[in-house]
Amino acid sequence: MTKMTMTSSPYGGVDPGLARSLAGRTAQQQPRWPDEQEVREVREALGGRAPLVAPAEVDQLTARLAEVAAGRALLLQGGDCAETFAGNTPEHLRANLRVLLHCATLLEVASALPVVHVGRIAGQYAKPRSRALGPDGLPAYRGDIVHGAAADAAARRPDPRRMLTAYAGAQAALTVVRATAAESRTELFTGHEALLLDYELPLVRAGYGLSGHFLWIGERTRDLDGAHVTLARHLANPVGVKVGPGTTPAQVLALAAALDPDRTPGRLTLISRMGADRVTGVLPPLVEAVAAAGHPVVWLCDPMHGNTQVAESGLKTRHFDRIVAEVEGYFAVHRALGSHPGGLHLEFTGDDVTECLGGREDLREDQLPERYLTACDPRLNGRQSLDLTRLVAEILLRRPVRGDAVRV
Numbered sequence: 148m149t150k151m152t153m154t155s156s157p158y159g160g161v162d163p164g165l166a167r168s169l170a171g172r173t174a175q176q177q178p179r180w181p182d183e184q185e186v187r188e189v190r191e192a193l194g195g196r197a198p199l200v201a202p203a204e205v206d207q208l209t210a211r212l213a214e215v216a217a218g219r220a221l222l223l224q225g226g227d228c229a230e231t232f233a234g235n236t237p238e239h240l241r242a243n244l245r246v247l248l249h250c251a252t253l254l255e256v257a258s259a260l261p262v263v264h265v266g267r268i269a270g271q272y273a274k275p276r277s278r279a280l281g282p283d284g285l286p287a288y289r290g291d292i293v294h295g296a297a298a299d300a301a302a303r304r305p306d307p308r309r310m311l312t313a314y315a316g317a318q319a320a321l322t323v324v325r326a327t328a329a330e331s332r333t334e335l336f337t338g339h340e341a342l343l344l345d346y347e348l349p350l351v352r353a354g355y356g357l358s359g360h361f362l363w364i365g366e367r368t369r370d371l372d373g374a375h376v377t378l379a380r381h382l383a384n385p386v387g388v389k390v391g392p393g394t395t396p397a398q399v400l401a402l403a404a405a406l407d408p409d410r411t412p413g414r415l416t417l418i419s420r421m422g423a424d425r426v427t428g429v430l431p432p433l434v435e436a437v438a439a440a441g442h443p444v445v446w447l448c449d450p451m452h453g454n455t456q457v458a459e460s461g462l463k464t465r466h467f468d469r470i471v472a473e474v475e476g477y478f479a480v481h482r483a484l485g486s487h488p489g490g491l492h493l494e495f496t497g498d499d500v501t502e503c504l505g506g507r508e509d510l511r512e513d514q515l516p517e518r519y520l521t522a523c524d525p526r527l528n529g530r531q532s533l534d535l536t537r538l539v540a541e542i543l544l545r546r547p548v549r550g551d552a553v554r555v
């Protein structure tokens with residue numbers, strides 16, 4: 148695993164308070180750039196670029212998420228696991244946004260609540276990995292913002308200039324996001340994992356992370372004293388943290404205390420990704436602990452990352468039924484506790500891919516290679532996304548969630 152210790156002043160132009168807080172912290176999952184001078188130049192160039200989103204938009208999202216935390220709205224986040232430079236086309240972006248908006252409409256009709264839309268889009272270019280090397284012995288692919296996906300050593304050499312390409316790609320994607328929102332007369336927000344610090348830090352301006360509206364910390368980088376949590380503490384954005392099956396109530400309480408010290412509605416979203424078998428056992432004490440401590444958080448369900456399996460061919464996949472099972476478990480937990488099931492965090496695409504098993508077409512393992520296009524994790528295709536959301540809509544219709552969130 149690639150760890151980096153933050154030195155005292157690696158980020159020219161970064162808020163000195165933030166730079167001080169980061170000094171000496173460990174940053175997990177960072178690439179080992181071959182040329183430090185080149186990284187410095189790229190960071191400086193990014194520091195001179197315009198912010199990608201505006202603080203007022205970020206604040207608007209916090210206000211929307213406060214409604215979710217209060218039980219008066221739902222949140223749907225979704226898009227690619229890993230955006231790619233080649234895939235950053237208007238067609239692909241629009242196809243993904245269409246899935247987001249269609250699924251949200253189903254949830255809206257079923258719940259009679261407004262649904263907040265956040266894409267995994269316009270910056271979802273960096274990936275954490277379980278192992279430094281892939282089965283082919285090459286450095287594991289960490290996203291187009293770091294290096295190329297091609298299976299050769301030269302492509303996998305980290306290239307810091309790719310951060311500038313990512314910035315330009317995010318900027319271009321944002322024009323599609325904004326145009327789609329205007330055509331649909333709706334609000335669309337962007338989000339991604341704030342993983343690659345050399346990209347994120349130069350885009351911090353006046354206490355906001357302006358690489359996207361919603362920034363989350365992944366399961367692998369959420370150590371309380373690490374650089375990622377330190378960064379998130381400093382930001383005025385609404386932030387998310389993934390919480391996996393190993394999370395204890397003490398850990399989640401410490402994260403909530405660090406990231407939501409003022410108990411601000413909408414500030415913190417806890418994204419539970421437990422796996423279908425673990426969710427009903429692990430989630431309840433976490434929800435109860437956070438509620439008892441008075442944090443008005445949004446609880447979101449990511450039914451993707453705890454349900455990944457490897458097919459015989461070696462391709463990563465997920466079975467539609469396991470995804471549904473985790474979502475059902477999540478709703479059952481919140482129903483039992485009287486807390487608000489805030490919504491879903493999904494990996495999907497509007498492209499007609501064959502990456503997740505099952506669904507109404509009952510996709511089998513031998514069909515996965517037909518259109519397996521993801522750069523990292525398997526995504527639901529448009530049909531599977533709508534089918535999953537339809538099942539969620541049925542849950543919502545059977546058991547309306549309108550009302551107060553758990554009282555804190």
Ligand SMILES: O=C[C@H](O)[C@H](O)COP(=O)(O)O
Pocket residue numbers: 228274275276277278287452523524
């Ligand atoms: O979303 C991404 C993956 O879950 C993450 O990169 C880990 O994948 P890996 O276990 O294949 O490394």
Ligand SMILES: C=C(OP(=O)(O)O)C(=O)O
Pocket residue numbers: 228275340364365366367389420452524
């Ligand atoms: C890597 C991801 O998730 P997690 O941190 O939950 O594993 C992701 O959302 O792509």
Ligand SMILES: [Mn+2]
Pocket residue numbers: 228229452494523524
């Ligand atoms: Mn993923």
